[in-house]
Amino acid sequence: MHTVQYTIPLATEAPIQILDVTETVREHHRQSGIRNGSLTLLSRHxxxxxxxxxxxxxxxxxxxxxxxRLVPRDGDYRHNEAPVDGRDNAHAHLMGLFMNASETLPILDGELCLGQWQSIFFIELDGPRPERRLIAHFTGSRE
Incomplete structure (x- = not known):
């Protein structure tokens, strides 16, 4: 059993941004050498x-x-009355209630198990941010 972990640095340029990270994750998968196992992706934000x-x-x-539309930026949110880092970002935290901080994908015969139309996205809700990180944790066999 092998484990390999990579940190994928990202920068965002818009308040809300959807970044396709599929090819970057696939490249890290190739580097990991894992043929059968799993990949867990984690946003630590x-x-x-x-x-x-x-x-x-x-x-x-x-x-x-x-x-x-679901969570307007200019809503009357109590978090914005005393934001921790000076950012009025209650809307971003509330949008995040409908999302996942992590995803786990099987790896079979050297391939990430993604459906025909599936891509892997990193979704920024409180940008722009010059430094974000996505953790890619591979576990499995190299045979």
Whole structure:
């Protein structure tokens, strides 16, 4: 049994941004040498998340529109009265209630088990941020 962990550095440029990290994760998978096992992706942030979904530009626009409608930035939120880091970001924390901080994918015969239309996204809800990190933790056999 082998374990390999990588930290994927990311920077975001928009208040809400969907970054496709699929190819970066696949490259780290190739480097890991894991043929059968699992990959756990973890965002160690409270306003940025991991998601599996379809990569289609109009759908991604719909996702952004939906999030903004669901939890408007200018809502009357108590967290914004005394924000921890000076950012009025209660809306980002509330959007995060509907997302996952981690995703786990099987690895079979050297391939990440993603569906035909699935991509791996890092979703920023409180950007722009010059430094974000995604942890990729691979566990399994190299045979």
């Amino acid at each position: 409270t306003t940025a998340f991991v998601n599996l979904n379809e990569r289609e530009p109009r759908l991604q626009e719909d996702m952004l529109t939906h999030l903004k």
